[in-house]
Amino acid sequence: MGERKFLELKLKNLISKSGLKLINFYFREMEGIDIYSARLGEVSLYYDEKKYSYNEIKMIFEEEFGFEVIHNPELQIIEKIKIAVIELIFFANNMNSLIRNSDYISQKLQLPYDKLTRIFSAITGKTLEQYILxxxxxKIKSLLLQEEYTVSEISYMMGYSTVQYLSNQFKKSTGKTISEYKKDRQPKPVPLEEIL
Incomplete structure (x- = not known):
């Protein structure tokens, strides 16, 4: 057995729990590579240098999964911002109405919010507020399609002050009213990695 080397990779678009499951499943049977930890945006692993090179591992993530390895520190910050936004909106179970987006993102990345917004805008060409929206x-589309909640409940969960405000933003963003969307169920929610 060769020398085991530790490697930590920052990955673009590894922003869903299904991506993490896929990685863990894929490498479970692979001899010479052991996943140490897999979190949204990054994977740490040990690998046998006699069996694999860094470039071969990088190619697996980029070609098999479509997760580009990121070296640029500012691009890494963009991914961390995207992950923080997705965690807050998709996985925080109603926290979005209880905590300000700016506080959560700033705390998660341990950087001032104004600095994060400047970096985000400079690199993506969109404001952080546009991305959050x-x-x-x-998320609203997926909640509407589940048909478990009223529009009023969704409005509260998503941190809107009124149903009317939610309805106006929804129509402005999708071109459809909520009732039109619920009736014809189009367009379907966009996969998280394709937003932006």
Whole structure:
């Protein structure tokens, strides 16, 4: 057995729990690579240098999964921001109405919010607020399609002050009213990695 080397990779678009499951499943049977930890945006692993090179491992993530390895520190910050927004809006179970987006993102990344917004805008060409709204709209679409909650409950969960405010933003973003969307169920929610 060769020398085991530790490797930590920052990955673009590893922003869903299904991506993490896929990685863990894929490498479970692979001899010479052991996943140490897999979290949204990054994977740490040990690998046998006699069996694999760094470039071969990088190629697996980029070609098999479509997760580009990111070296640029500012691009890594963008991914961390995207993950923080997605965690807050998709996985926080109603926290979005209880905590301000700016506080959560700033705390999660341990950087001032104004600095994060400047980096985000400079690199993506969109404001962080625009991105947060796009993610919110996709979450609202998925909640509407589940038909478990009233529009009033969704409005509260998503941190809107009124149902009317939610309805106006939804129509402005999708071109459809909520009732039109619920009736014809189009367009479907966009996959999280394709937002932006």
């Amino acid at each position: 796009m993610v919110k709209i996709e």
